[in-house]
Amino acid sequence: xxxxxxxxxxxxxxxxxxxxxxxxxxxxxxxxxxxxxxxxxxxxxxxxxxxxxxxxxxxxxxxxxxxxxxxxxxxxxxxxxxxxxxxxxxxxxxxxxxxxxxxxxxxxxxxxxxxxxxxxxxxxxxxxxxxxxxxxxxxxxxxxxxxxxxxxxxxxxxxxxxxxxxxxxxxxxxxxxxxxxxxxxxxxxxxxxxxxxxxxxxxxxxxxxxxxxxxxxxxxxxxxxxxxxxxxxxxxxxxxxxxxxxxxxxxx
Numbered sequence: 585x586x587x588x589x590x591x592x593x594x595x596x597x598x599x600x601x602x603x604x605x606x607x608x609x610x611x612x613x614x615x616x617x618x619x620x621x622x623x624x625x626x627x628x629x630x631x632x633x634x635x636x637x638x639x640x641x642x643x644x645x646x647x648x649x650x651x652x653x654x655x656x657x658x659x660x661x662x663x664x665x666x667x668x669x670x671x672x673x674x675x676x677x678x679x680x681x682x683x684x685x686x687x688x689x690x691x692x693x694x695x696x697x698x699x700x701x702x703x704x705x706x707x708x709x710x711x712x713x714x715x716x717x718x719x720x721x722x723x724x725x726x727x728x729x730x731x732x733x734x735x736x737x738x739x740x741x742x743x744x745x746x747x748x749x750x751x752x753x754x755x756x757x758x759x760x761x762x763x764x765x766x767x768x769x770x771x772x773x774x775x776x777x778x779x780x781x782x783x784x785x786x787x788x789x790x791x792x793x794x795x796x797x798x799x800x801x802x803x804x805x806x807x808x809x810x811x812x813x814x815x816x817x818x819x820x821x822x823x824x825x826x827x828x829x830x831x832x833x834x835x836x
Contacts, residue, residue, distance in 0.1 A: 591669030598666050599651065600634025606670035607640055609835050611828055612653040612663060612677045614774065618825075622650045625829050636663055648832035653677070657703035657750060657777035664778050665709070668785040674722060674835045677778050678828065681746065681770040681793035682755075684763055684800055690809060691816030692740035692795045693824070694769050695726060699776035702749045706780040716748070716776035719788035725834055726790055733827045739820050744769045746793075748776035755799065764800055788835075792827070794820050 591603045599606065613619055619637065623629055626641030626648070636659075638651035649672070653663040664675065681694050688694070698717045701707070706716070723743075730741055746769050749755070755771065763771070775791045782789035794817060797809075809817075 594666050594669050596634065598635050598663070599638060600632040600636075601630075601640075603670045605630060605632070605640055605649075606667065606672055607647045607649040608671050608673045609647075609832050610649045610651060610667060610672045610675050611832070612651055612660070612675055612778065614653055614655040614660070614679050616652060618678065619650055619652045621825055622828065625825065643829045643832040646833035653774070656773050657705040657748065660774040661705040661709070661777040661781050664781040664787070664789070665785070667787060672787060674719075675778065675782055675787055675789040676722075676726070676828065676831060676835070677775060677789065677791040678824065679772060679774060679791070679793055680796035681772040683770045683795045683798040684747075684760065684768050685770075686798070686801050687740075688742055688769065688795055688798060689740060689816070690795050690798060690813040691820045692742060693730065693734070693820065694742045694744075694746065694793045694795060695723065695730070696746040696769070696775050696791050696793070697723065697743055698745045699779060700745065700747045700763075700768065701776040701780065702747050703773065703777050704750055706777045709781060710784060714780060714784075716779040717783070718779060718790040719782075722788045722790040722835065726792060726831065729827055729830055729834060730792070733823055733830070737819070737823070738816070739823075742769050746775060747771045749773060760799055770795065792824065794824065
């Protein structure tokens with residue numbers, strides 16, 4: 585049942601704040617570490633302690649909110665849905681993704697232009713035929729900032745469709761081969777739900793993922809990565825934090 589009533593009741597429960605405490609630009613992440621690292625780059629921080637943890641602060645003079653939307657599409661879809669009752673107008677989601685194509689390396693970045701709705705949460709809000717796509721204008725801004733930030737690095741930037749799933753265990757050899765052959769770039773657990781819910785309620789959304797693994801070339805999420813892959817992923821993460829800070833100011 586869709587909720588009715590005062591928006592402040594929703595935001596107090598879910599985020600632990602008033603609606604106006606949320607900024608127009610919101611960064612979502614499923615990781616406590618990313619939340620804390622971004623907090624360290626913000627000034628005038630106001631923390632929230634609802635069901636979903638987060639904060640609003642100043643990033644180089646521009647107001648932005650960061651929320652831990654948790655892992656998986658059910659939590660991510662609810663987090664996105666209730667942002668409709670706040671000033672939020674743009675969402676940047678950032679997390680990890682497994683690559684489907686052999687040329688995509690650990691430590692690269694994938695920016696999903698669209699996502700197959702393999703998760704189950706978004707179907708409760710709209711028919712499964714509804715497309716999960718990123719906002720085009722937001723993608724253009726993200727692309728420009730990423731291309732500039734990573735131009736002097738070896739990090740590959742990849743744009744295209746991905747698969748959003750609800751189950752690691754479903755990633756069988758046959759599954760990987762099927763979607764790799766269809767030229768999807770990777771697989772993760774939140775993007776399609778965020779894209780669908782944001783689009784339904786007039787919020788722009790786009791994702792930026794660091795490639796954490798590539799099961800197609802025997803570097804699965806459960807395999808031990810080599811030192812070179814770990815170092816490349818860490819360098820990518822550090823630079824991506826600076827990109828997110830810059831995007832808070834550029835997105836309006």
